[in-house]
Amino acid sequence: MNKPQLAQTSAFSEPCEYFNDNWQTYQKILQNNYMEHREIYSVLHKFLVSRSQKPFKLLDLGCGDASLAVPALIDTSIQAYYGIDLAQAAIALAADNLGAISCPKTLVAGDFTAVIPQLINAQQERFDIILASFSLHHLHLEQKDDLIGHLYQLLNREGVLLLIDIVRQEGEDRTTYIERYLKRVRQDWTALTPQEVASVETHIATSDFPETQTMLQQLTLNRGFSRSECLYQNEFGSSQLLCFYK
Numbered sequence: 001m002n003k004p005q006l007a008q009t010s011a012f013s014e015p016c017e018y019f020n021d022n023w024q025t026y027q028k029i030l031q032n033n034y035m036e037h038r039e040i041y042s043v044l045h046k047f048l049v050s051r052s053q054k055p056f057k058l059l060d061l062g063c064g065d066a067s068l069a070v071p072a073l074i075d076t077s078i079q080a081y082y083g084i085d086l087a088q089a090a091i092a093l094a095a096d097n098l099g100a101i102s103c104p105k106t107l108v109a110g111d112f113t114a115v116i117p118q119l120i121n122a123q124q125e126r127f128d129i130i131l132a133s134f135s136l137h138h139l140h141l142e143q144k145d146d147l148i149g150h151l152y153q154l155l156n157r158e159g160v161l162l163l164i165d166i167v168r169q170e171g172e173d174r175t176t177y178i179e180r181y182l183k184r185v186r187q188d189w190t191a192l193t194p195q196e197v198a199s200v201e202t203h204i205a206t207s208d209f210p211e212t213q214t215m216l217q218q219l220t221l222n223r224g225f226s227r228s229e230c231l232y233q234n235e236f237g238s239s240q241l242l243c244f245y246k
């Protein structure tokens with residue numbers, strides 16, 4: 001594994017601070033499956049295994065500690081893994097977790113909106129699969145649009161963008177979505193302390209900007225992707241795994 005590289009400082013200080021200071025809370029969320037990673041990553045694993053005839057290079061945007069990505073990559077034909085995350089605390093754990101897969105790995109501690117244009121300019125890295133799992137929703141609409149345009153350029157021919165994220169219902173505004181989501185957090189995320197719930201609430205209210213499925217399809221089509229497919233959605237439609245084909 002290459003030593004984690006440090007990219008330039010980020011404009012996204014809130015998500016960075018939240019995840020750096022609260023990675024243990026996020027681990028509790030994962031362990032209790034509050035964001036339904038288990039169901040989503042089981043579909044992701046099947047998708048990745050189904051492509052195993054073709055070796056692939058994967059870019060993981062907002063990889064966190066890669067604790068869920070690693071099991072999803074077992075028994076696949078992954079050829080190289082490249083992870084980017086703002087949170088140093090998570091990147092350090094990712095380096096250990098990635099020991100379970102044997103391909104070359106690169107980890108970058110930095111803001112992916114800054115690192116991606118650098119990768120394009122350097123013209124050294126291209127990917128077959130780009131995964132953004134619960135990380136794109138921190139960007140505003142124009143930033144998502146720019147990033148999707150850049151990701152299209154970083155994908156090899158026949159590459160795919162796999163987006164796992166929170167998604168608003170058609171016609172639902174952000175405030176209504178956030179209230180709906182927070183209601184479930186307060187009711188169901190019972191393994192968290194009241195203080196942890198309060199900081200999750202603040203993080204969601206200030207940093208989460210989910211789009212509708214239609215908007216995500218429009219953004220990707222406008223940037224050149226040919227088609228999309230919804231591989232998974234939960235019963236509330238609030239979390240989805242979408243696949244965008246180059």
Ligand SMILES: C[S@@+](CC[C@H](N)C(=O)[O-])C[C@H]1O[C@@H](n2cnc3c(N)ncnc32)[C@H](O)[C@@H]1O
Nearest residue numbers: 015019062063064085086087111112133134135
């Ligand atoms: C909700 S966690 C998701 C972690 C993991 N991908 C998962 O699905 O469990 C969001 C992650 O994205 C990272 N993140 C958010 N915005 C980012 C950005 N602009 N650049 C790099 N990482 C970012 C955070 O630091 C955090 O680790």
